[in-house]
Amino acid sequence: MNCRHLLDALSDYLDDQAAASVRADLEAHLAECRSCTVIVETSRRTLRIVTDVGSFEIPDELSQRLLKKTMAGLASARTGSGDPGTGNPESGGTESGS
Amino acid sequence: MNLSGEPGHPTGEAAATGASIPSAAPDTEGVDRDLVARARKGETEAFEALFRLHHRAVYRTLLGITGRPEDAEDAVQTAFLKAFQHLDQFQGASRFSTWLTRIAINEGLGRMRQHGRLESLDVEDEEGEFMPRNVRAWDDDPEALRSRAQARELVEREILKLPAKYRIAVVLRDIQQLPAEEAAQILGLGVPTLKTHLLRGRLQLREALAPHFAPRRTPAPAPEGRGR
Numbered sequence: 001m002n003c004r005h006l007l008d009a010l011s012d013y014l015d016d017q018a019a020a021s022v023r024a025d026l027e028a029h030l031a032e033c034r035s036c037t038v039i040v041e042t043s044r045r046t047l048r049i050v051t052d053v054g055s056f057e058i059p060d061e062l063s064q065r066l067l068k069k070t071m072a073g074l075a076s077a078r079t080g081s082g083d084p085g086t087g088n089p090e091s092g093g094t095e096s097g098s
Numbered sequence: 099m100n101l102s103g104e105p106g107h108p109t110g111e112a113a114a115t116g117a118s119i120p121s122a123a124p125d126t127e128g129v130d131r132d133l134v135a136r137a138r139k140g141e142t143e144a145f146e147a148l149f150r151l152h153h154r155a156v157y158r159t160l161l162g163i164t165g166r167p168e169d170a171e172d173a174v175q176t177a178f179l180k181a182f183q184h185l186d187q188f189q190g191a192s193r194f195s196t197w198l199t200r201i202a203i204n205e206g207l208g209r210m211r212q213h214g215r216l217e218s219l220d221v222e223d224e225e226g227e228f229m230p231r232n233v234r235a236w237d238d239d240p241e242a243l244r245s246r247a248q249a250r251e252l253v254e255r256e257i258l259k260l261p262a263k264y265r266i267a268v269v270l271r272d273i274q275q276l277p278a279e280e281a282a283q284i285l286g287l288g289v290p291t292l293k294t295h296l297l298r299g300r301l302q303l304r305e306a307l308a309p310h311f312a313p314r315r316t317p318a319p320a321p322e323g324r325g326r
Contacts, residue, residue, distance in 0.1 A: 008297075010300075011293055035233040039233060041236070042312075043301070045236060046303055050257070053249045055158065055162070057250070063154070066157075066174055070179060071145065071146060073179050074179060077179065
């Protein structure tokens with residue numbers, strides 16, 4: 001395995017989804033390549049940071065506002081007094097494959 | 099500093115009935131099932147509880163996809179209304195949260211396409227292979243260098259700078275934590291293509307974060323006896 005091949009396998013390795021043979025080759029390469037070791041370690045840390053910091057939190061004020069708007073829209077739709085413009089959700093909201 | 103997760107999340111039951119709006123607990127399936135059944139009977143409180151349980155995750159996904167708070171706000175409302183109005187189509191074969199997430203993702207992608215902000219997701223890249231440039235090691239505990247809020251702001255800013263197709267892959271896999279196969283299916287991509295986008299997104303994000311977390315270069319001390 002060379003550096004290019006390591007990059008190709010990096011995501012699966014970080015996700016613990018690499019095949020055993022790929023994992024072994026990759027780790028053998030890491031034992032010899034300082035740059036790839038840094039890339040793997042810092043990529044792992046990147047994922048941990050993205051997960052841990054709680055990205056894209058909704059502000060509380062917006063939560064309340066959206067709740068009111070959504071419930072008002074629902075009430076309007078149920079009484080037929082407005083067009084919530086929701087159409088058909090199924091351009092992908094199916095349950096298949098899940 | 100604790101970066102291990104979101105503090106103070108109430109349980110699903112509490113979330114469904116609490117006055118404040120909490121986040122979805124990770125194991126709301128049983129609560130969801132009951133709430134969906136009640137919502138189908140027209141109980142307004144059940145709709146509201148489902149919103150309270152799931153709106154944070156839906157907003158997180160939609161802001162990551164659209165990249166614009168105003169678009170995410172509109173899309174959250176529309177996604178919930180679509181879900182609520184078509185609850186009869188939810189058969190329970192999947193989790194309610196999965197079904198809702200699919201509706202939300204499609205709503206977000208639809209808005210991106212409608213506004214011409216999303217190129218075809220399966221177009222091959224023209225820029226060639228992305229090779230990492232920054233190969234300096236990071237500090238031992240880079241997260242400790244910043245407050246959680248500072249780190250979050252930095253991460254969000256850099257994620258939103260990613261090309262849309264890479265950003266969406268990162269959001270679905272690393273923030274929404276969808277399996278690769280499911281993310282690929284929702285996006286209408288093959289799994290290898292999804293993984294290519296994810297890899298490039300992750301590598302570009304790593305590259306963007308590196309200057310903030312790698313130790314600064316210490317200027318070499320001036321040799322003695324020079325410059326005087």
